Amino acid sequence: MSDLRRALGEAVQAAFAAIGAPPELGRVTASDRPDLADFQSNGALAAAKTLGRNPREIATAVVEKLAGDPRLAAVEIAGPGFINLKVADATLGARADTIAADARAGAETVTEPRRVIVDYGGPNVAKPMHVGHLRASIIGESLKRLYRFRGDTVVGDAHFGDWGYQMGLLIGAVMDESPAVAAVVDAINAGQPGDVAAFNAVTLADLDRLYPEAAARGKADTDYRDRARRITAALQVKQPGYYALWERFRTVTKVALERDFHALGVDFDWWKGESDVEHLIAPMVAELDAKGLLVDDQGARIIRVVREGDKRELPPLLVVSSEGSAMYGTTDLATILDRKREFDPHLVIYCVSPRQAHHFATVYRAAYPAGYAVAGQLEHVGFGTMNGTDGKPFKTREGGVLKLNDMIEMSRDKARARLHEAGLGEDLPAPEFEDIAGKVAVAALKFADLQNFRGTSYVFDLDRFTSFEGKTGPYLLYQAVRVKSLLRRAEAEGHTTGPVTVAEPAERDLVLTLDAFDAALAEAYDKKAPNVLAEHAYRLSQAFSKFYAACPILQAAPAVRASRLTLATAALRQSELALDLLGIAAPDRM
RNA sequence: GCGCCCGUAGCUCAACCGGAUAGAGCACCCGCCUUCUAAGCGGGUGGUUGCAGGUUCGAGUCCUGCCGGGCGCGCCA
Known part of the structure; x- marks a missing residue:
């Protein structure tokens, strides 16, 4: 059953059609x-023009055409020609009953599901995730x-960045630092036996430390850079020693990434890396060549993407570097090909930094x-950067990059402290308390971010992110927990739900x-x-909170109590659904 | 230099195809816990939507110019 807004929209559109206006x-x-x-x-205002x-x-x-519609308690014209509709209480009650009985809490699905x-x-x-991730x-x-909830078939892909020049840089840097590792790599490369156990000494912290140094040196020192490029090219043809060390890099990184993603409630269906399309690159380059798309330029092979009427000339896509390596854009193009073959998507959403807008446009x-791919199938959905309170890209007080894991821990510490301060959850078993603190921390972080439109940059302020009052994730959790507590008590006292009767303003607002x-x-x-969606979730919590404050439930007369229990049940289900779609989980109590 | 994005309350952010009185939260002030969790609820203070023009019955929203900020501009991803 459709929502009231759409149902009434159909009636008003029919009325427009009946008087000869565009419906x-x-x-x-x-x-x-x-x-x-x-x-x-x-x-009516727009119709006046036409x-x-x-x-x-x-x-x-x-309005004359709408007269007599039993769903409407009042239809009025205001100001220059606004048509104001007030819904009958009985219609609101019936709508609330429907939502309460619906496992999807009133949500529809798309008519044409897509992949x-x-x-x-x-x-x-080699790079631990930081706040930018x-x-x-x-x-x-x-x-x-x-997208999944609306009925599409959706896969999330981490698209692990594991196959570029930075790998060559790192392999070289690690070998320079550790003669033991270098010896094993050289031996394996030469087809001799080598014990890869020597690689176990390489940690993510090592990689994180070495990478910036190596990147800087690669810029300044052309010999160093050329060597890193040669290693990259050798890795990409899977020279065994480099490849074995690279596998170690990938493993240590993935363990840390999975920990951080798990802590945030983020899960991928595919954990594909750039390296997973490596085998497609040579045939793809041949195919692109056969199609006459490749052009030799300055020792590299490129695809020109300039179009008539461009305001600015886009640089070409570098497919093969002058060293013979696959570039960022090459693997991205191969990934598009891979996805077409594996999944044939209707839509690919690239949720990636807007700094790469040019890059994606080119690819x-x-x-x-x-x-x-065809036009419209690939979409880059950029998001703003997180700046510090000084308006510049966020840095820690020491001037470094704040690691995601550290931020999650800070948020969790704060959640624990605030729970104690408020006397919440203290009588619960320690593991449950920890679970609650984790959920509160994640809710705070996620909601603080998701309430902003993704396209705009915003200021990252940890104090604000972990604040628990007002328009925050913990506020939403708090409301959900209050409903759960109430419903548990109602059940214990043997009260059941019943048909909704809307009477109080707070009840009207909640149903609307x-x-x-x-x-x-x-x-x-x-x-x-x-x-x-975040805005809706907040409004719902607010509407419930007002209802909760204004309308006694358990102490009300039986019919009213049953009605209000239905409203509370519907509000909880919709709230939990909305939170889940934001990636936020509510505890059962706190 | 060229291109893209942004500029809304003291601060952080919203604003549905161009619509009524530009909304929230924080901060600040005033109320509300012997009754369902006060991380809550009610009320209040706070705006020339960066500036100047234009289109329109109507502009935060569309167009032009300017000012201010961010990002990007082929061999890193």
């Missing part, structure tokens, strides 16, 4: 003036869940003539908010903007 103008939205109405249509008639006149004609890949997270070998991870995770333009769920989901889906 699509009869769109109904939630009212901007809750004091005046529940829903509104602004269509029909050359007075907007109030049109509104009057539309969708969400490429997010952006972890790289937070956005990509949690926005991507939310989009994945949202996409190369993919179209290659026949690997519940009704707005599907519209919020649809908008978040269309705009790929989880903040729309």
Whole structure:
């Protein structure tokens, strides 16, 4: 069953059609003036322009057509021609009953499900995740869940960055530092026996430390750089010694990444790396060559992607470097090909830093003539950067990059402290308390991020991120826990739910908010903007909290109590669904 | 230099195809716990939406210019 907004929209659109106005103008939205109405249509104003008639006149004609609709308690014209609709209490009650009985809490599914890949997270070998990965991870995770919930077949792919020049740099750096490792690598490369156990001494901390040094030296020292490139090229043809060491890099990195992702409630269906498409690259290059797309330029092989009418000339896609190596764009193109073969997606969402907008535009333009994708199928969904309170990209007080794991730990510490301060969960067993602290910490981090529109940059302020009052993740958890506690008590006292009767303003507001769920989901889906869903989740919690404060439940008369228990049940289910789509889990108690 | 993004309350952010009185949270002030979890609820203070034009019955939203900030501009990803 559709929500009230859409059901009423159909009625208003029919009324528009009946008076000869374009029916699509009869769109109904939630009212901007809750004091005046529940829903509104602004269509008469737009119709006035196309029909050359007075907007109030049109509104009057539309209102006449709507007269007698039993769902409407009042239909009024306001201002220059707004049509204000107030829904009958009985209609609200019936809608609440429907939502309460629905496992999806009033959410619809898309009519034409698609196959969708969400490429997010952006972890790289040798680099622990830092705060910059937070956005990509949690926005991507939310989009994945949202698309899946709406009925699409969705896979999340971490697209592990494990196959570029940085690997050659690191292999060289590690070998320079450790003669033991170097000896084993050289031996294996030469086809002699070598014990890879020597590689176990290499840790993620080593890689993290060596990488920036090596990258800097690679820029300054051309011999060093050339050597790293040769190693990269050798790795990419799987020279066994380099490859064995690389596997160690990949393993130590993945363990740490999985820990961080797990702590954030982020899971991937595919953990594919750039290296997984390595075998496609040689045939792909041959195919691109055969199609006449490759051009030799400055010793490299490129695809030109310039188009007529470009405001700015896009640089070409580098397919084969002058060293013969595959580049970032090469593996990205091969990944598009791989995904087409493996999954044939209708849509691929790249949830990646907006700094790479040019890069993706270039890769996409190369993919179209290659026949690997069609326009509109590949979409780069960028997000803003996290800045420090000084407006510059976030750094720790020491000037370094804050590791994601450290941030999660800081948030968890704060959650524990605040739980103690508030006297929450202290009588619970220690493992449950820890679980609650973890959920509170993750809710705080995720909601603080997801409530912002993904496209804009925002200020990262740990104190604000781990604040538990006001418009925060913990506020949402707190409301959910209060409902759960209430429902447990109701059950213990033998009370059951019953048909909803709407009487109090707080009850009206709660039902109208519940009704707005599907519209919020649809908008978040269309705009790929989880903040729309986050906003709905917050409004729902707020509406419940007001209801909870204004309407006694357990002490109410039996019929009222049953009605309010139904409302509480529906609110909890929708709230938990919305939280889950944001990647946030609520504890049972705290 | 060229291109893309951004500029909204003291701070951090919203604002549904261009619509009514631009909304939240934080901070600040005033109320509400012997009754379902006060991480809560109610009320209040706070705005020339960077500036100047333009289009429109109507502009935070669209167009132009300017000012300020961020990012990017082929062999790193």
